[in-house]
Amino acid sequence: MVSAHAAIASASEAIQDRGLAGWSVAVRRPFVYIMASQRNGTLYTGVTSDLPRRVFEHQSGAMPDFTQRYDCKLLVWCKEYPTMPEAIAREKQLQGGSRHAKLKLIEAQNPGWRDLTQDLA
Incomplete structure (x- = not known):
C-alpha cells in the first residue's frame, strides 16, 4: 500500500501534468482523511475519491454543517x-472509535499536526 504522502505527491504531479481541467479525473483514489480545527481540536473524519477537491470544499466553507460550524480546515x-x-469500512471504524485512537493515528503520521494540504499542491 502506498503511503499517504507518496499518494498525495503522485496525485499532485498528475494534477500539474493535466492542469485544472483534468484535476478530478487525475485523483480518483479512495482516501480516508481527518480534518481538524487546530492541534487537539475538533476532528472530522471522512472518505473521498478526490482528496484535493474534498479538502478544498472543507477549507472554502463549501461544506455546511459540522465542518463549517467547527472550522475543521486542517488536513492532519x-x-x-x-x-x-x-x-x-475504515472510515466507519474510525468514526465509531475513540477520539484517543484518532489522536494516536494523527500523532504517528503527523506529530507536528502540520496541515498536509500543502502536499496536495
Missing part, C-alpha cells in the same frame, strides 16, 4: 485504500 491525517469499500 489521510490514508489511501485500494478500493472504496475498504475506505468506507
